[in-house]
Amino acid sequence: MDFNPISLDIVWVLAATVLVFFMQAGFAMLEAGATRAKNAANIVMKNLMDMSVGSLVFWAIGFGLMFGANESGWIGTDNFFLSGISPDSPEGFFDFSFFIFQTVFAATAATIISGAVSERTKFGAYLLYTIAVTGFIYPIFGSWVWGGGWLNDVGDGFIDFAGSTVVHSVGAWAALAGAIVVGPRLGKFVGGKPRAIPGHSVTLAALGVFILWFGWFGFNAGSTVSGNDHSIAIIAVTTNLAAAAGAVGAMLVGYILWKNYDASLSLNGVIGGLVAITAGTANVSPGSAVVIGFIGGVVVVGGVLLLERVLKVDDPVGAIAAHGFAGAWGTLAVGLFAESAYGGVDGLFFGGGAGQLGTQFVGVIAAFAFVFPTSFIVFKLIDLTIGMRASDEDQIRGLDITEHAAAGYPDFAPSAPALEEAPASGTSAPPMPAPSGGADGPLPEAAPVSGETKKD
Numbered sequence: 001m002d003f004n005p006i007s008l009d010i011v012w013v014l015a016a017t018v019l020v021f022f023m024q025a026g027f028a029m030l031e032a033g034a035t036r037a038k039n040a041a042n043i044v045m046k047n048l049m050d051m052s053v054g055s056l057v058f059w060a061i062g063f064g065l066m067f068g069a070n071e072s073g074w075i076g077t078d079n080f081f082l083s084g085i086s087p088d089s090p091e092g093f094f095d096f097s098f099f100i101f102q103t104v105f106a107a108t109a110a111t112i113i114s115g116a117v118s119e120r121t122k123f124g125a126y127l128l129y130t131i132a133v134t135g136f137i138y139p140i141f142g143s144w145v146w147g148g149g150w151l152n153d154v155g156d157g158f159i160d161f162a163g164s165t166v167v168h169s170v171g172a173w174a175a176l177a178g179a180i181v182v183g184p185r186l187g188k189f190v191g192g193k194p195r196a197i198p199g200h201s202v203t204l205a206a207l208g209v210f211i212l213w214f215g216w217f218g219f220n221a222g223s224t225v226s227g228n229d230h231s232i233a234i235i236a237v238t239t240n241l242a243a244a245a246g247a248v249g250a251m252l253v254g255y256i257l258w259k260n261y262d263a264s265l266s267l268n269g270v271i272g273g274l275v276a277i278t279a280g281t282a283n284v285s286p287g288s289a290v291v292i293g294f295i296g297g298v299v300v301v302g303g304v305l306l307l308e309r310v311l312k313v314d315d316p317v318g319a320i321a322a323h324g325f326a327g328a329w330g331t332l333a334v335g336l337f338a339e340s341a342y343g344g345v346d347g348l349f350f351g352g353g354a355g356q357l358g359t360q361f362v363g364v365i366a367a368f369a370f371v372f373p374t375s376f377i378v379f380k381l382i383d384l385t386i387g388m389r390a391s392d393e394d395q396i397r398g399l400d401i402t403e404h405a406a407a408g409y410p411d412f413a414p415s416a417p418a419l420e421e422a423p424a425s426g427t428s429a430p431p432m433p434a435p436s437g438g439a440d441g442p443l444p445e446a447a448p449v450s451g452e453t454k455k456d
Helices: 006-031 037-067 090-116 123-145 166-184 203-222 232-258 263-278 286-310 318-337 355-385 392-397 397-406
Strands: none
Touching: 006 037, 006 090, 006 203, 037 090, 037 123, 037 397, 090 123, 090 166, 090 203, 090 318, 123 166, 123 203, 123 355, 123 397, 166 263, 166 318, 166 355, 203 232, 232 263, 232 286, 263 286, 263 392, 286 318, 355 397, 392 397
């Protein structure tokens, strides 16, 4: 039998798809662990629906908008419901594999929002904005970059190899809009200062991060969409080094600021490093990947402090900092660290001048300028119709019970409804920043109210 390179490409893309699909489990575990036990089932349901609703909507609408014929440079206009793909050739079957690979990317963009608005958002509202993100917001911006759109004509072309901006910043800027519209959790800000609301399981959060790290090899290396592309080797190396450096960077900054080696902060540093390297993973050297990832971890810490202390935005899992700020940094880093020896162009630090950096800046700004206001309008419309925010009573009881009539941990479910949030009590413990805490350090959980003793 003759060797068929398309067959190898199909196998490679499908293998990478499986890895990226498994990242959905990683996000679920990270978000569940970084939030309270009374909302665990709600987190799982949201991640399930990201993939389920997202797959159907992306098949019907999103894929066509993103990868359909794009003569205008702004939006695809055909291939809805995969109508343009035929199984009468090997190329057609490759297109099917490409579609399923892009589907799991769309679900990733949507699930970033899940953590940022967790513990206080109505489930019905979540379903509506998942449709908006996977059907319109993510695909339209994606068409500008990966669908032959206008950002390819800026300078030498905007470079975002696997989606630091296209996937991660898009999800994060939508998450920022959602977090602003839905508002902070009860008791998050006391006297204008952020109060940590610790998650219930660092162990689950760590499991989620390790799953994400594992799946990211498919996320980045799979973006070659070719098993015949030798660059998958360097992509795997830069992906791993950036993740490791991100963890170290966040850990060291945490120690400098708070004199402890914080596990939650270090875990988010891994995500920051991975997100940062995703744009330039095929264009930079291993040494540059370490620098990019390390700074990505530092950016996560700075992003958490900015959001909580200055902007007063409540993000329970640190998603906006890890995916938005680190994603923007990683995208700009391509213009600094890219080397033509690894593919593409030379960045500023390698004799290429500032042209590519300028192009990267245009792409970063375009993402925020489109995604944030569009998402804000979507969230506002949902809020004005069915409402975004769960009632205070529902938040206190937990969304597992009120939204799903179930509990992630039945043995610890509330035995009776609570009617009001009791004020925080006790003294401050040492600082513990996001994903499960606040920038000014944790306080003990709110004093128990009737029927909820030791059951939060």
